[in-house]
Amino acid sequence: MVGVSVALHLQRRGCATVLLDRQGPGEGASFGNGGLIQREAVYPHPFPRALAELRRIAGNRAIDVAYHPLALPGFVSPLLRYWWNSEPRRYLRAVQAYARLIATCIDEHLALARDTEAMALLRPIGWMRLYSDPRLLEAALAQAETAHRDYGINYAALDGDGLAEAEPHLLARRAGAIHWTDPLSVSDPHALTLAYAGMFAEAGGTLATGDAMTLERVGQGWRVQSATGPVEVEAVVVALGAAAVQLTRRFGYAPPYFGKRGYHLHFGLRGNAVLHRPVLDTESGFLLAPMRAGIRLTTGAEFARPDAPPSPIQLERAEPVARGLLPLAEQVEDKPWMGVRPCTPDMLPIIGPLPGQNGAWCAFGHAHQGLTLGPTTGRMLAEMMLGEAPFIDPQPYRAERF
Structure with a gap:
């Protein structure tokens, strides 16, 4: 692009x-x-700076962030500068x-x-960020209001009932959502x-x-x-x-x-189910987006050597959670797509x-x-x-x- x-x-x-x-x-x-x-x-x-968040990522079992241990030495210098700039x-x-x-x-x-x-x-149609924890939703709404005040960003706050009305085919209840209406x-x-x-x-x-x-x-x-x-x-x-x-x-x-690898895979939907707009499940860290090809499930970031073969473990972790959120049918492609996000x-x-x-x-x-x-x-x-x-x-x- x-x-x-x-x-x-x-x-x-x-x-x-x-x-x-x-x-x-x-x-x-x-x-x-x-x-x-x-x-x-x-x-x-x-770059995350909270100790609890760093511990979670270090466990290397998350959906939103994964890493190849042998690749980490090649990331030390840029990631340290990334951490420094995140002060x-x-x-x-x-x-x-x-x-x-x-x-x-x-x-x-x-x-x-x-x-x-x-x-x-x-x-x-914008997109929605879903929250299971009311405390996280409250904090996110405070930041959304700051973004509205300082940068003209528009949003709508939805409680659990409002989210269920906006996306009636979601299978799981959430505390609420922020609907970013501009994108x-x-x-x-x-x-x-x-x-x-x-x-x-x-x-x-x-x-x-x-x-x-x-x-x-x-x-x-x-x-x-x-x-x-x-x-x-x-x-x-x-x-x-x-x-x-x-x-x-x-x-x-x-x-x-440095590069952050990402993956996606498309799925059909069962029956007459519909997803009206993209939704990101905050606690799980994946996005589901309605596309021409089907419902696109995307992952967060993977840190790997540039020549390392694809290792879509984040998709494997995300798929069962996504199926608990939306009635996904069979996958559309034979294998996941992989690309690299270029980062400074x-x-x-x-x-x-x-x-x-x-x-x-x-x-x-x-x-x-x-x-x-x-x-x-x-x-x-x-x-x-x-x-x-x-x-x-x-x-x-x-x-x-x-």
Whole structure:
């Protein structure tokens, strides 16, 4: 989503643009997610600091977080910096910078999708976070009111009866829910990315197959190998998600970067059961989202070596709990999908010039919000590349901060 959005904005501004990938558009992390354009997500995920929460995660038996013990040494440095940046005062600065991006996400998606087939994929239904513990619900409602006051986030509070009325096919009783009413729910995230890629091609852009790792300097410009031969350009944007630093390291830039793996699997529903909007079960840490392909069950974060084979143990833990919440039928796919969320230790994406490399730009590190922030990033970076005043101050997201 990020790369496609950058390419589309550049092409529409008159730049002859090539969008190159080893796979088709949207087949990376944009393929597998909760399908939410998260206007409410002004608070990025901080590193947990409560001792009880750390003990729970250390037990490595949770649905929302899992890790491969042998992989942990490779995460020590970025996770320590992540912990440091999650200190309350530093975290507040991250929230303020993050919120400036998030505030634009609905408008920037609609600016691309309006009057096109993509609008049918964007459902203005929001999503719900469910709570079993009334104390947790009360604390969450207090934070929701703060988000409303400080950042204009809209929500509705539901008690147990209100939740049962809104989602009558839930099998389990919950204390209540917060219905975040601003977000758009995407019925097919891959199709949305493909729709934007189609707009790019219609505007005259070129879709090419190739390996970005072949990128090299050629005089004042750049060259990359595609399936049809070399492509030479004046400027290049690195929007490779979790793989971005593998490339930028070759050009002298290696920020502390890490990936969080995630999985999803689709299920049918039994009988005439319906799920009207995505629901996240807070205590269990999984999301159930109605999609074109069925009910998508998504997991939290898994920390593993980049070359480790898929290990969807979180789905195995989540499925029986999910079946107790919703009357799920058989799974749709033969095996789960897996992708990697690209993360930075200060919880902010890297958007702007690649340090020390004229004509090279960064657009990566969006963590859980690549789908949400793709069009925002595309517009901001295109404005920067063409010498226009960016509509958001780019300073907090500059690459030089690492």
